[in-house]
Amino acid sequence: MQEKDIKFLEDSFKKYYFEHFDLIRVPNRTSEREFGFQKFNSGMTRHISIKDDKELHLLLMKNVPSDVYCSNACYSFPNLPMNEKDWKEADLIFDIDAKDLNLKCRKNHTVSKCSECSEVSAESMKCNKCNSSKLEKKSLPCKNCIDTSKNEVSKLSEILTEDLDVQQNNIHVYFSGNEGFHVYVYDSQFQQLGSRERSELTDYIMFNGAIPETFGMKKFKA
Template sequence: MNTSTKRYLKSRFHDYYREAKIHVPHSLTKREWGFISYDSMPETMMYRHKAFGTGGELRDYLVSMQPAHVYHSVALYDYPDAPTMKEKKWQGADLIFDLDADHLQDAPSSYAAMLEMVKTESLRLLDFLIDDFGFDEDNIKAVFSGGRGYHFHITDPKIWELESSQRREIVDYVGGKGIKSEYFYQKEFMIGDHGTGTRTFNDRTEILSKYVIKNPDTGWGKRLAEYIASYLEEEGQKEEKERFADIKHIKGFGKKTRQRMNRITKDSKALEDIRRGRLDFGKIKDFKAIMAQFFDNTIDQHRVTLAGSAQVDEPVTADIKRLIRLPGSLHGGSGMKVIPLKLEDMEDFEPLQDAVAFSDRPVTLKAIKPLEVQMKDLDIRVEEGVQELPEYAAVYLMCRGVAEYGSY
């Protein structure tokens, strides 16, 4: 990035911060702040250990310094501007979830498709936060990162003192890590046609026993029950010889089991019973192996991959001293806005339209290499050389490092 490009970007960021709505985090005076400047690039140097007394002080700093990236600590400290972490004296931390397309398997190369994929992943996480953990929606702050993903800030004071190990357990849970299928079902023994018996009646009621899913109304139990019912419905739409391809190799999946499952695929009442947690498959020799396969498939369908959770480094959620992007700031790698979102608006949010910060006025630049991007409903194809583009696209390309300002 040459000097002219840095100067241009700082000028545009300056104008943005004069008018922008900055979403100051709660407990502002207890937060540490960090900044990355265009002046230091191509080196990425973080200027941190800074604190502010008011939102006005923060805005004045942003207007005067025009940083490329703006971060605040997820933690609250007694002395946030102290030069070492020990001296800061940690008080607690918000619970942060970071979803980034870079961490998703099989992410598409198209920026627009990538953002759509990570939004789907984010909505999946939101289901865990509300239904599984029971967080109040007022304490869940959703944010588009301005780049390739979304953040969730959980601000409930009850979680502030959670340690890193406890936060890592949350990461493992939403990722389906270390969870075994046998945790979610058990055998229920019946007396006659009605009423639950006990194992003392085992000898005379074995034939009337059924498997049930534990807690089929919530959490992974609910997801497992729904998966099995949906799976059987879908298999019922196939030709009979093509059904159950992913479980027919299991030793216990014999002729009788296939016949029973075939009947269930057409039985709406039996499918509804499964959704309620009742697995009336009859006697299956290797039921445990079949359920393990069903549960593996359920995890593959619903698990959430968080930034860092599939790597050797510390997951963002478990890092109680992490810095996170400031909502309302600009992302220096894209020139787009870091936007706080209402939970009910997430599904309809279009980042390449709604997060665009700059105008349509033409800007001359020199592209260093070709690139394609979709912004504001336009497919923009850039070839090497001098050209004129809308300002928002020009800023994006310069922030990405694939173009320089001007015609030289």
């Protein structure tokens, strides 16, 4: 990216951070979370501890990052290396993405970009120009992709509230910026679950490994 382009983006982002900081949701228990950011054309800066929303605003205005990240976990020492942070608990986060829903419409808005010659063509196994097989798939979601993802969010929300007794006001949904949504569950009874228990919770929601007969369903032989 050229210097003039970076300057334009940084000026635009700085103006947004200054005028619209109120639109940025600052997570609860801010001081217990690890923050990180990435500037235009530079690497990631991690292990940052922030006390409150005022410090976050100051960080944004001073560094003008292109991306800002926050851990879903809470730590005793969020500014230390990972093995020294002392994990306390973590929010539940679900990622619903249209690309994982096997939608028929995707073939209509997916193209292949050749890594060798940058040729863009309809989705294929080889480049039409140089015959290279090094292709990168690119897709822009259509209305059906977004609507179907929204429907999955609604189903997940129903399971969380009806089956798992999560309060509706603790469920927050955000557009992922790409092809779906991130569903955050804050302040629930599942905060202290480990990775194994979270995997089992996902299996329950996805109905993975379930035996239909245990739910009163009969198995018919073909």
